[in-house]
Every structure is written in C-alpha cells, then in structure tokens.
Amino acid sequence: MLHERLIDALGADAVKTAPEDLAVYAFDAYTTGRLPSAVVLPRSTNDVSAVVRIARAYDEPIVPRGAGTGLCGGAVPACGGIVISFTRMNRLLEFDPVRRRARVQPGLVNLELSKQIASSGLFYAPDPSSQKVSTIGGNVATNAGGPHCLSYGTTVNHVLGLEIVDERGDVFQTSIDDTGYDLTSALVGSEGTLGIVTAVWVRLLRQPESTRVWLATFPDVEAASDAVSAIVANGIVPTALEMMDRTAARAVEAAFHAGYPTDCGAVLLIENAGYEDDMQACESALAAIARERGATSWRAARSQNERDALWAGRKGAAGAMGRISPNYYLQDVCVRRSTLPKALHAVEEIARTYRLTVANVFHAGDGNLHPMLCYDKRDPSQVQAVIESGNEILRAAIALGGTVSGEHGIGFEKREAMTAVYSTDDLAAMARVRDVFDPQRVLNPEKIFPSGSACPEVRPQSA
Ligand SMILES: Cc1cc2nc3c(=O)[nH]c(=O)nc-3n(C[C@H](O)[C@H](O)[C@H](O)COP(=O)(O)OP(=O)(O)OC[C@H]3O[C@@H](n4cnc5c(N)ncnc54)[C@H](O)[C@@H]3O)c2cc1C
Known part of the structure; x- marks a missing residue:
C-alpha cells in the first residue's frame, strides 16, 4: 500500500x-x-x-x-x-x-x-x-x-x-x-x-548605507505612468517604483493608516538606497521629473517608522482589498514601461464594460501590472464577468507587445x-x-x- x-x-x-x-x-x-x-x-x-x-x-x-x-x-x-x-x-x-x-x-x-x-x-x-x-x-x-x-x-x-x-x-x-x-x-x-x-x-x-522613501501624487494613473517612464529614461533606476491608484490607496489607508494620500488619482511610492551623500541630488532629480509630469505633491518619509509603515501598506495591499469587496481576482501581466498609460487605460475600460471595480497596485518600474478585479463569488454573473475581463486584460497586454505573466508564473491558470x-x-x-x-x-x-x-x-x- x-x-x-x-x-x-x-x-x-x-x-x-x-x-x-x-x-x-x-x-x-x-x-x-x-x-x-x-x-x-x-x-x-x-x-x-x-x-x-x-x-x-x-x-x-x-x-x-x-x-x-x-x-x-x-x-x-x-x-x-x-x-x-x-x-x-x-x-x-x-x-x-x-x-x-x-x-x-x-x-x-x-x-x-x-x-x-x-x-x-x-x-x-x-x-x-x-x-x-x-x-x-x-x-x-x-x-x-x-x-x-x-x-x-x-x-x-x-x-x-x-x-x-x-x-x-x-x-x-x-x-x-x-x-x-x-x-x-x-x-x-x-x-x-x-x-x-x-x-x-x-x-x-x-x-545600503542610506535608504529614502518618497511619495508623489498625480491626478491620474496616466500621468503617474508617464513619470515612471521619464524617471527611468533619465537614467535613474530607483530601488523601487510602485504605483497605487485611488481605489487601492483608499483601501490600503483604511487598513494600515500608513499615510497614503486618498484624494489623488494615483500615488507613486519611490525608494532609493545607496550612499547618504548621493541622496539629496537623487531626490532633487526625482522630484523635478515628477513635477514636470504633473505631480500634485511630493513628500519624503521622515523616519524609519514612516518608511516601514508605507511599505507595510504596499505589501499588505492585497489583504486590504477585503475593505472594498469580499473577493478579488489578481491579474498579472507585463508591458513595456512606455505603454503603461495605454495598458492602464485598457484595464479601466474593461472594468467599466463589465461593471467591476478595479484596484491597481503594481510594480510600475518594471511595467508589471496587477489589476485587482473586485467581485462577490456568491454571484455567478460577477464570477463570469471577472473571468471574461481577466482574459480581456491578458489580450490587451499581448496586443501591446506584453507578456502573459510578469512574476506569478504560468502554473495551471495560464x-x-x-x-x-x-x-x-x-x-x-x-x-x-x-x-x-x-x-x-x-x-x-x-x-x-x-x-x-x-x-x-x-x-x-x-x-
Ligand atoms: C498577497 C500576495 C502577494 C504576492 N506578491 C508577489 C510578488 O510581489 N511577487 C511575486 O513574484 N509573487 C507574488 N505572489 C505570488 C507568490 O507568493 C509567489 O509566486 C511565491 O514565489 C510562491 O511561493 P510559495 O512558497 O507560496 O510557493 P507555492 O505557492 O507553494 O508554489 C509555487 C510553485 O513552486 C513550486 N514549488 C514550491 N516549492 C518547490 C520546491 N521545493 N521545488 C520545486 N518546486 C517547488 C510549486 O509546485 C508551484 O509550482 C504573491 C502572492 C500573494 C498571495
């Protein structure tokens, strides 16, 4: 046996x-x-x-x-x-x-x-x-x-x-x-x-000797995406460049009280690490690019506690979705940074067509999107809408020359x-x-x- x-x-x-x-x-x-x-x-x-x-x-x-x-x-x-x-x-x-x-x-x-x-x-x-x-x-x-x-x-x-x-x-x-x-x-x-x-x-x-974390707010995800492309195009590769849209920022703030602004269209969480002497110049360059691309505010985290709280909010974002819906489906696609605004626009359109709330929290610097489609799995019509919209997001990413997975893998699903x-x-x-x-x-x-x-x-x- x-x-x-x-x-x-x-x-x-x-x-x-x-x-x-x-x-x-x-x-x-x-x-x-x-x-x-x-x-x-x-x-x-x-x-x-x-x-x-x-x-x-x-x-x-x-x-x-x-x-x-x-x-x-x-x-x-x-x-x-x-x-x-x-x-x-x-x-x-x-x-x-x-x-x-x-x-x-x-x-x-x-x-x-x-x-x-x-x-x-x-x-x-x-x-x-x-x-x-x-x-x-x-x-x-x-x-x-x-x-x-x-x-x-x-x-x-x-x-x-x-x-x-x-x-x-x-x-x-x-x-x-x-x-x-x-x-x-x-x-x-x-x-x-x-x-x-x-x-x-x-x-x-x-x-690293020194680590700094900044928050920049934008009127919408398109402007924030433009800033992401511009930062990297200017030869600056921060250690992290993460984006949250308004829906996600509100859920995260309600769950973690980390200090995320909730009155903007999108927020960029930017971290850089390296030598202390380089930090001021780095911040000045990043803030200038963000402002050029329409940032409505720029703020530096003042302490290790504040940095930790911002990261706890970012890393706990998926859990925070429980604040806005009983279930969510997390899609994982990757596109070129320069096509991020188009990809985000497509995600928004698809969610609107299927009458779903979508929250975006993602690795913007890598062009790795994670739209979270909110639904209630007790409602079969919502389940169907999530399946179809998830597939449409996949097709939209492919049409933009992207991939079917940024980091979660293929497994059984894909x-x-x-x-x-x-x-x-x-x-x-x-x-x-x-x-x-x-x-x-x-x-x-x-x-x-x-x-x-x-x-x-x-x-x-x-x-
Ligand atoms: C809230 C949340 C946030 C996430 N954030 C990220 C993220 O930022 N980035 C990211 O990449 N992923 C993320 N993921 C996805 C997931 O956490 C990763 O894919 C992770 O690497 C899976 O690790 P695990 O130990 O849970 O593996 P499992 O889920 O148990 O397994 C994953 C795969 O690895 C295989 N495997 C596991 N152990 C072994 C082994 N010893 N030898 C051979 N194969 C093995 C399994 O067969 C399976 O195919 C997230 C998931 C959640 C729920």
Whole structure:
C-alpha cells in the first residue's frame, strides 16, 4: 500500500492521508485542484528521494509545495498524486558572511532569511509582497519578483546554485560557476516541472548605507505612468517604483493608516538606497521629473517608522482589498514601461464594460501590472464577468507587445494562454527541455504547457 510505504520511509507523523488533512493541500491562493493521494512532510533530501521513488512505484504524480501563496494554481494537485510540503525543511544550513552567501532549505520563509542574518549587515534582496509567508523554494520555482527587483533583479539573479531531486529520486547539484550549460538558471522558474529543489545557495547583499522613501501624487494613473517612464529614461533606476491608484490607496489607508494620500488619482511610492551623500541630488532629480509630469505633491518619509509603515501598506495591499469587496481576482501581466498609460487605460475600460471595480497596485518600474478585479463569488454573473475581463486584460497586454505573466508564473491558470504568445515550435522546444529532465511527466503535471494530454497520459508509460 502507498500509505504504508510512505509511513515506513518517513514515519507516521510526516504522512497525511485523512481527507480533512488532504483538503488543506488541494489549493493555492488562486484555485483548488483534486485531493492528493497523500501529503508528505520530509525533513531531509533523503526523505524527498525516498518519496519520489515510492511515488514512481505507485504511478503517482508529484507536486512540490512551499507556502501555497502562488497565484496561478502552480502548487495544486491538478491530477492528484503526492504533495511534498516543505514546511519542515525550513532551516538556514550555512551562512558565509565573508563570501556573502548562504545555503538554505527550500521551506525557509523568504523574510526569515533576512531576519536571521540581519546582524551581519547583509540581506536577501528578492522581496515578493508575500515574503512574510512564501518560501525560498517556491520563490525559486516561480522566479519570484517583488518591489525591489527593479534594481536588484528577480530571484534568478540571486541563486548561486541548487540541490535537486530528479524524477527518479536521484540527487544532483548545480552551480552558476559550472562550465557548460547553466542548469541553475534553467531550473529557476521551472515551477516544479523539471526537478524538486531541496537546497538553495543564495547570494546576499550588503544593506545600503542610506535608504529614502518618497511619495508623489498625480491626478491620474496616466500621468503617474508617464513619470515612471521619464524617471527611468533619465537614467535613474530607483530601488523601487510602485504605483497605487485611488481605489487601492483608499483601501490600503483604511487598513494600515500608513499615510497614503486618498484624494489623488494615483500615488507613486519611490525608494532609493545607496550612499547618504548621493541622496539629496537623487531626490532633487526625482522630484523635478515628477513635477514636470504633473505631480500634485511630493513628500519624503521622515523616519524609519514612516518608511516601514508605507511599505507595510504596499505589501499588505492585497489583504486590504477585503475593505472594498469580499473577493478579488489578481491579474498579472507585463508591458513595456512606455505603454503603461495605454495598458492602464485598457484595464479601466474593461472594468467599466463589465461593471467591476478595479484596484491597481503594481510594480510600475518594471511595467508589471496587477489589476485587482473586485467581485462577490456568491454571484455567478460577477464570477463570469471577472473571468471574461481577466482574459480581456491578458489580450490587451499581448496586443501591446506584453507578456502573459510578469512574476506569478504560468502554473495551471495560464497554460492555455501560452499559445497566444508562443508558436507551436516554441512550445515544442520547451517541451523537449522538459522531456530531458522528466520524460514521464510525473513532476507537477498539467502545469505550464497547454492542455491536450489528459492526466492518465502523464502517468509513466510502464503503468
Ligand atoms: C498577497 C500576495 C502577494 C504576492 N506578491 C508577489 C510578488 O510581489 N511577487 C511575486 O513574484 N509573487 C507574488 N505572489 C505570488 C507568490 O507568493 C509567489 O509566486 C511565491 O514565489 C510562491 O511561493 P510559495 O512558497 O507560496 O510557493 P507555492 O505557492 O507553494 O508554489 C509555487 C510553485 O513552486 C513550486 N514549488 C514550491 N516549492 C518547490 C520546491 N521545493 N521545488 C520545486 N518546486 C517547488 C510549486 O509546485 C508551484 O509550482 C504573491 C502572492 C500573494 C498571495
């Protein structure tokens, strides 16, 4: 029996089989999949290898899971199978402050890493807004971004190497120092379809000498978007450049009382970090550009507390949506910065057509839009309106030369949309890479690639 084999290998406390326990692992922050056959909570890489071997013997697909904060159905068991939850593999394994690197287990929560090494003056830069709960393993698998990725880069720029358990249960290691193929970069962002991450070597950065945060208000999102383009076009890349529209700012302010203005059309949250001596000149240049582009006010955060409050509001924006509607759907698309005004205009039109309230809080510096479509899921007509408007936003982004995902990944949600941006040949090339790592497609099946192969077909041929 599958359950007995798993219990023999990992111990009874590390294997969940009761339906009420399994239900907890059937969903992520986007959707719900099937009930898995079992959930395992390994403590070591050897445990993970053992689980993979048992899964293969029982023809069970394998779904790695971090904190389940993913927004595209990546961690849901689309075909059932065995969910490997990494909550118990959550330790900082090695820390080398001199070489500014650390080795961590995949279940370590993103923010915990920076907290644990804070006294050394170092930090881990990728900061998805979910960083209080999402895991380094999940961040690696989705190549997570975040507000500060504008200047620091996304997760892939901070991963130095990986330990991977492959689809046979064998362990291999990669490093960006390897000659030959750069497998580390190929594995980052592969959403659990090429291998299971069991350890990560991360790059750490020195905390900046000085950090400043400013707020600029604008009459509308178009003017704020123009300012974003102009800032970067002038050769200034702040550490973060985030935008909120009026609806979002009001919800955030009501929830956090952080000091966000609520009487403007859009607000830009701008952060720069670096040497203290450079800050005044930087502020003058940024404020001048903002004013030229129609800013109605410019304000500097005066203290660390004020900066922290503004960031808490920004990073908690999704939660604040509860102030304006029972449910929201968060779309994730990316366009060129110069087309941001057009993209935002399209979002507004689409929401108006479907009579939905939309709140925009997003990584403006990256052109990464996150329209939040507010609705009540008890009303089927609103659910339908959200589905259709979400798809229309996707099409509008593609029409502007954008992508179907800025940072949340493809997962289950957007796999059909892949055909809108990639040709059959492109997808076939990606599928060949997948087949090298996982020829039987047992690792996180039904993700990334458009449907067309039913679940039974992803089972091993020998089954
Ligand atoms: C409020 C909120 C704000 C968010 N803000 C951001 C943001 O700013 N930027 C951003 O990029 N994302 C954001 N997200 C999305 C989400 O938090 C990220 O995608 C995050 O990286 C997922 O991490 P997780 O630990 O929750 O992974 P999960 O959701 O559990 O899994 C995500 C994917 O990773 C795979 N996976 C997990 N662990 C492993 C492993 N050890 N080995 C192989 N594959 C694995 C899963 O199979 C799945 O495909 C946000 C989500 C929420 C709810």
